[in-house]
Amino acid sequence: MSNSSHADVPGTIKFDGPMATKGYALNKMCYSFNEASAREAFKQDEAGYCDRFGLTPEQKAAILDRDILALLREGGSIYYLAKFAGLLGLNVQDVGALQTGMTVEAFKEKLVRAGE
Amino acid sequence: MSNSSHADVPGTIKFDGPMATKGYALNKMCYSFNEASAREAFKQDEAGYCDRFGLTPEQKAAILDRDILALLREGGSIYYLAKFAGLLGLNVQDVGALQTGMTVEAFKEKLVRAGE
Amino acid sequence: MAQVLGGITTSHIPAIGMAMDRHEEDTPYWKPFFDGYPPVRAWLEAQQPDIAVVFYNDHGLEFFLDKKPTFAIGTAPQYHNADEGWGIKPIPPVTGETELSWHLVNQLIDDEFDMTVCQELRVDHGLTVPLSLMWPGNRYQHIKVIPVCINCERHPMPSPKRCYKLGQSIGRGIRSFAGDQKVVVFGTGGLSHQLDGERAGFINKAFDQYCMDTLVGHPEELTRLTNDDLVEKAGAQGVELNMWLAMRGVLSEHVTELHRHYHIPVSNTAAGVLVLENED
Amino acid sequence: MAQVLGGITTSHIPAIGMAMDRHEEDTPYWKPFFDGYPPVRAWLEAQQPDIAVVFYNDHGLEFFLDKKPTFAIGTAPQYHNADEGWGIKPIPPVTGETELSWHLVNQLIDDEFDMTVCQELRVDHGLTVPLSLMWPGNRYQHIKVIPVCINCERHPMPSPKRCYKLGQSIGRGIRSFAGDQKVVVFGTGGLSHQLDGERAGFINKAFDQYCMDTLVGHPEELTRLTNDDLVEKAGAQGVELNMWLAMRGVLSEHVTELHRHYHIPVSNTAAGVLVLENED
Ligand SMILES: [Fe+3]
Ligand SMILES: [Fe+3]
Known part of the structure; x- marks a missing residue:
């Protein structure tokens, strides 16, 4: 079944x-x-705000x-995490760079190259 | 089409x-x-509470x-009106009586007779 | 593979919960109604199901017209009841189940049912009254509940046929779940009743009995009805038969009727009880 | 009978809205993207549609995982945008439409689509950015919008085939509506992009071009893809192609491609524009 299969996309x-x-x-x-x-409220007390929502220690x-x-x-989920990133002043390209271990400039260049 | 037809049930x-x-x-x-x-809040000021929700004059x-x-x-809708009735201390049998112009006792008797 | 033990139909009207709160089960008014339940409880006690899939409708506790699902399913670890505005006492939290729930969601989306999926959901008397009825004293927390909510409040509503097919898809989902859980299915609500308009108090005993007879052996016959037919024959709230049809869709083609009870009236409603044992 | 004029595809990423807020349309970064739009605006200006059916996804403004619809449709007289948390400026209210909206709901429920129906709905950038793009200066309040929201955020999601069929049902609904309204349909989002994980920044130009080519004349071919295929070929957010397929489903079998534009990148995304004129 398509929905219970786990697409193994690296x-x-x-x-x-x-x-x-x-x-x-x-x-x-x-x-x-x-x-x-x-x-x-989060900025005032990050740890306390996490506790209020019952996050696990890992989260x-x-x-x-x-x-x-x-x-x-x-x-x-990236859709809700994007709001956390926004709060930190990061846009999706900054987040892309963070996740791929690249500088933001290198990440942007990679995107431009995809169009060539 | 079934959904756009208007069942004409008196x-x-x-x-x-x-x-x-x-x-x-x-x-x-x-x-x-x-x-x-x-x-x-409704009980304190019925008309004001209606206005806060933008009811029409008829409503x-x-x-x-x-x-x-x-x-x-x-x-x-009867489902939400039931909450208004509840606030007035009326149950669905009281509401049935009101709508049919019967006494509550007569309305209850009518229901019992439906089982005979 | 998980196993479907069978299905139960039951009224879910708030007056039943209130009568239980007040210990009125043995009063002249209520006794003929509550007499229908000891055999159901005995069957549940003997079968010891692990999970209950409960088809119900939300009468305006959690869902409003702002965002009204046709079909919603819960996947939460727990469900809460709350104040419904007219005095029924909220009951303790209901235990949920996430693994089979998500498996059912996968099956349903594969089968082209466009579910609204709820990881947090307040459940109203449509779901809670049956639990209180089956396990008096609110001793239902051992059973894991999967709520499935069907729009019965605003037209257009899903057709009887669509609701039956919804049950069939859920049946396939349960039978394809890797586990040894025993599942019981509740079809709640009904039978004939009408709360609104000059026709309030309408009850149709002959039609109810036709529905109970037909549901057991020839449910497809009932799927030829439209919701307009149901309004005419069973009253404006008689469309709650759709929850019975969804329950029946989960079961095998042939079932054994173990118990039947029918009583008029409780509050404004005709109340029907069936215990149907699955054959596979 | 109401008439479908045609369909438009467009990206809806927030960065576009922010660029318009900052008047950056003619900067070297943005010009190649915005160059795709004057022909679309000219076509809209010439056609003067009365109503726009907009397929979009909600990225977490109105809908959360607590109650997540597979398909939602608006029937409200007006829709509001709001703070999405990361700085896109809310736009003025969007004009809604109730009569055709309810007619479409009737058609959809008849056709066994299990819609969540919304009489009040906050719409996010998925819907608002395309309006700002089509009518710069936010001069979109003359057009009546019917929002149709598709789950693209949590698996399981409706399949490409199901989304295409959703569009077909809406097409039947529009064509059976007694009125002389002219309707345009927007498929928003896409094309290939991935925001999350080590694979963030993935773009697949060859696949995007295959999708654009195929969508025009052979959309059924695309409905053979699964959402897992889309994740692999178009990136985790490439499933937004489902909104394009829903739009295509509304149109006639044969359409005329009036305009095409494709640009990489805007923010993390490949952006594709199509104007497809309906043949019937
Ligand atoms: Fe009910
Ligand atoms: Fe998007």
């Missing part, structure tokens, strides 16, 4: 049901960042470390 | 899309009565008059 974690269960609290916290007041550590790849492994 | 208003559009504000107000604080008058049949005509 460098890609399929955000499926079990991952959505694992990452629920983390994603819920990131979804809250749609609200300016939530972003402010909380990955938030405090800004470790995007670890957040994905812990069930984060 | 004494029954089909709560369909256009009725749901017509009754949206009214139903939204009644849905708010899930919260005890909303029920309290507001029907609320103030406890006119269930008028509320249905104005786009109310």
Whole structure:
């Protein structure tokens, strides 16, 4: 069945049901960042804000470390993590660079080359 | 097509899309009565509470008059109106009696007779 | 492979929960209704299901017209009940189940059912009253519940045929799940009743009995009805028969009727009980 | 009968909206992208559609995992945009439409699509960026918008085939609507891109061009792909092709390709533009 198969695409974690269960609290916290007041509350007390949503120790550590790849492994969805990145002042190209271990300039160049 | 046909069942208003559009504000107000604080706020100032949800004059008058049949005509859905009835201390048998112009006792007897 | 033990139909009206809260089960009004349940409880006690798939409708606790699903399914580890506005006492949390739930979601999306998937969901009397009825004293926390919510509040609603097919897809999902869980399926709501309009209090005993007879051995016959037919024959809220059809779709073609009960009225409603044992 | 004029595909990434806010359309980075749009705007100006059906996905403004629809459709008189958390400026309210919207809901439920129906809905950049692009200066309030939201965020997602069939049902709905409205259809999002994981920045120009070629004349060929195929070939967010397929499903079998544009990159994404004129 197509939906229960796990596409084995290197460098890609399929955000499926079990991952959505694992990452629920983390994603819920990131979804809250749609609200300016939530972003402010997080900035005032990062660890306390994580605890309020019941993040696991691994999720909380990955938030405090800004470790995007670890957040994905812990069930984060890029759509909600993008709001966390936005709060940090990072755009999707910055996040791409972080995940690929490249400088932002090198990451942007890689994208330009894809068009050639 | 089954969904756009209007079942012509006497004494029954089909709560369909256009009725749901017509009754949206009214139903939204009644849905708010899930919260005890909303029920309290309504009791403190019935007309003001209606205005806060943008009810039409017809809807507001029907609320103030406890006119269930008028509320249905104005786009109310019985599922949300039931919460308004609950706030007034009425159960579905009281509401049945009101709509059919019977006493509650007569309405209950009619139900018992349906089983015979 | 997980196994479908069978299906149960039951009314879910709030007045039942209120009567249980007030210990009125043996009063003259309520006794003829509650007399239908000891055989159901005995069957559940003997079968010891691990999981209950419960087809219900939300009467305006969690879902409003702002975002109204046709079909919703829960995949949460727990579900909460809450204040519904007119006095039924909230019951303790309901235990959920995530693994089979997600497996069913995969099956349903593969089968082209466009589910709304709920990782957090407040469940109303449509789901909670049956649990209280099956396990009095609210001793239901051992059983893992998978809620499946069907729109019965605003037309257009899914057709009887679509609801039956929904059940069939869920049946395939349960039977293809790698595990040894025993699953029971609840079709809640009904039978004939109408709450709104000058026709309030409408009940159709003959039609209800036709439905109960037909559901057991010839459910496809009922899928030829439209929702407009149901409104006419079973009252505006009689469309809740769709939850019974979804339950029946989960079961095998042939089932054994172990128990039947029918009583008029509870509150404004005709109440029907069936226990159908699966054959495969 | 209402009439389908044609369909438009367009990227909807937030960076486009931000570039327009900052008046960067003519900068070296952005000019090659915005050069794709004057012909689209000219066609819209000439055709003067009354209604736009917009297929988009919600990236976490209105819908969260708590209650995540597979397919949602709006029937509201107006839609609001709001803060998405990372700095795109909300745009003025979008005008809605209730009559055709409800007619489409009736058609869809009749055709066994299990829609979540939204009488109140905040719409995110997936819907708003295309409006800003088509009518610069946010002069889009004359056009009535029917939002159709497709789950592209959490697997399982509706298959490419299911999305194409969704569009076909909506096409039947438009053509059976008693009115003389002119309708345009937007397929938003795509083309290949991946935001997450070590594979972030993946773009597949050859596959994108195959998709654009095939979508025009042989869309059914694309419906043989699975979402897993799309993730592999077009990147994790390349599943947004499903919105293009839904748009194509609304159109007639034969369409005339009036305009095509393709540019890499805008932000992390390959951007494709098509204007397809309907033949019936
Ligand atoms: Fe009910
Ligand atoms: Fe997108």
